[in-house]
Amino acid sequence: MPLALGRALQQQSNQSQGRRALGILISLMLTLATFGCAKKEERSGVCVKTLASGTGATGSGKVFAVDPMVSSGNSLLSPTSTTVGNFSTSVTLQNLTGKGVLEGSFVTVIDGQSCEFDFNAYSTSNDFQFDYSNKAFQEVTAYHAGDRFRSELNSINALLPTGSETIVSNCMDEDNAYYQRYQLLDGSIYGEVCLGNSQESFGAHYADDSTVVIHELQHGTTGKAYSSTEDLNQLFYDEAGSLNEAISDFMAMTFLEPQTTGFDTRIFSRWALGSFFGADSYNRGGHKCPEYDATFPTCSGYALGAAGFDAATNRASYAYPDGLSWKFAKDFTGPGFLQSAFYGNPSHEQIHNNAPLMAGALYDMYDGLKAENGGNQQIAFQKSAKVVIEALKLATKPTVSNRTPVTFRSFASTVNTTAGLLGYTAGEQTAITNALTARGLLGGSTLAASWASVGTGSTEAAGVKIVDNPNTLKSWIASAFGSNMSAVVTHTTATGLNNRLNAGEVVAIWFDIKNDSTITAGGINVKAQSLDPDVTFLDGHYNYGYISSTEAQIMYSKINGSAIVTALGTGTGAYSISTENRYFKTNPYYASTYRTALWMKVSSTASPKTVTIRLTLTPSNGATTTVDFPVTIY
Secondary structure, three states: OOOOOOOOOOOOOOOOOOEEEOOEEEOOOOOOOOOOOOOOOOOEOOEOOOOOOOOOEEEEEEEOOOOHHHHHOOOOOOOOOOOHHHHOEEEEEEEEOOOOOOEEOOEEEEEOOOOOOEOOOOOOOOEEOOOOOOOHHHHHHHHHHHHHHHHHHHHOOOOOOOOOEEEEEEEEEOOOEEEEEEEOOOOOEEEEEEEEEOOOOOOOEHHHOHHHHHHHHHHHHHHHHHOOOOOOOOOOOOHHHHHHHHHHHHHHHHHOHHHOOOOOOOEEOOOHHHHOOOOOOOOEEOOOOOOOOOOOOOOOOOOOHHHHOEHHHOEOOOOOOOOOOOOOOOOOOOOOHHHHHHHHOOOOOOHHHHHHHHHHHHHHHHHHHHHHOOOOHHHHHHHHHHHHHHHHHHOOOOOOOOOOOOOHHHHHHHHHHHHHHOOOOHHHHHHHHHHHHHOOOOOOOOEOOOOEEEOOEOOOOEOEEEEOOHHHHHHHHHHHHOHHHHHHOOOOHHHOOOOOEOOOOEEEEEEOEEEOOOOOEEEEEEEEEEOOOOEEEOOOOOOOOOOEOOEEEEEEEEEOOHHHHHHHOOOOHHHOOOOOOEHHHHOOOOOOOOOOOEEEEEOOOOOOEEEEEEEEEEOOOEOOEEEEEEEEEO
16 A cells, blocks of 8 residues: 655665655566657657747646645545546746747656657647646646746755756656656766656546645755765665655645645645545644644644653654654544554554654744744745755765664754854754754753663564565565565475574564663664674675675664653553564564565574674664674574
8 A cells, every 4th residue: 555655766786775656666667658659859649749949938837726625725625526627727837948848947847658758748839728638737737836846946056956857747657756866877867756647546646736746856856965876765764764755745845835825734745645545644744743643733742752642642742753653644543543553554664654753843943944034934945945955965974884874863963053054043043953852853862872682572583583484585575676586595395484593594584672761762773793604694685784794784763662662551442552662562563574674594504503693773862782682593
């Protein structure tokens, strides 16, 4: 089931994570339907072949103001309604090159299906007044939203990448939208936005939601600001990935705030994520609590630490680190909404579920800057965008020893410092500091050294969870890395399947790290080293963040402290959550997929013995500590 709009990862190394979109992986190469359209700079049927000449022009077109809901003023408008097209409005299109197509100084929109990545919308007079029934309508809407957004970035010298970004409208028939960076043969980087067509709500289009268009374009800006060669998010569930999503949500919400009159301006994608999936909702937001908190949207029960949670009254706070992993949308059943969210969400560590905490903190910063500038929305947006983009440039880059150096707290600190470097006023700097501190991203209590120890583990293996079923492992490897890679699993059921280590096996392994502190550990970089040559890690084709055959890295989103365990266990029945201060009980779905596993191989000549796996654990909010996990070979 789709989770959220996402950014495709450009990874050229053998740790390639493929294309991430809607919280799932699909193949790196996108296959699109083709209909034999002619090449660009000619014209046949609906596809452009001959371009008009021009040196720059304005034009006109029909679009939705933000999205069909906002444009109509109807929060209950259905994406399958026959009246959706009635709510378009005519606008002026700026920064066109004047060639009769949607090519502009800041964005260029092409068609991904019937025109096979060529121009579709065409007018020698730059009059793009298409009806909603014409797929060119989506191209115009995408152009208008994208051009306005990137033009604003240009006005503050923050246009990244420079030049015109490509948007592919109708790029596929799938509930999906993403930004993809490609490395071309000459070594240059090319990026494009893909906006799909919904299959859950057939006939609905992601291009009709301006928050989606801006969200995906911002991924291009975020990536370029951070690095031309390194991705911000390196490991599957690192906080840098959540930060990437949060920045895109934040920029879309705040840029469009003036147009979102009468609607909650802190909701991201009320149209696509909020209504395309029937009874389910996958929207996100920038509030201090999720939609199922009893006090939403005022979030009057918000507080730092365990005080911000109470299962008995359905109170949850988007404060770091306990606010990580709580899905935003109210598509859980009551009366115990927190209990339903905890047990009913199989994607606790997914980057989009962690994004609302940081998106909300940045929105709080934006509100503070607006107050400091007399309520001027444009100035507040410009200053917010500038400090975020400049902070990305200064954020720490990955190294061999630390593949995921950017965390929520480290980025908050960089933003705070960057505001001073940009010469923001004392009041503006204080507003930024206060917003980030209130979310637990600056200051506060941190974990002391030796905060971790070996947890209970599984029934079969103390301290760890091991999966050794070759059918399961081959399925996971094929899903993650390609079917040809599954041949690494050579053992069969004849070796004995016991969820333990046996000679000659390949296994997936998780570590039940116990948190001995009252404070929850957030954003834990787990660096694992085998101290016995009979047990080694598979190479970088299989392990995210692979370093060598004896050391690998993985990310755990959080590990409960004892205080939040007590808070969530309050109440009885539907209002009580049974959790513990160890990893396996922080995320009850930790072993449901391969995404938090490390892959190891036991030598075929290994004799029964106990080996040591040494973990070096670095949380975002505390000291690095080392824990030795004894694991038995049977």
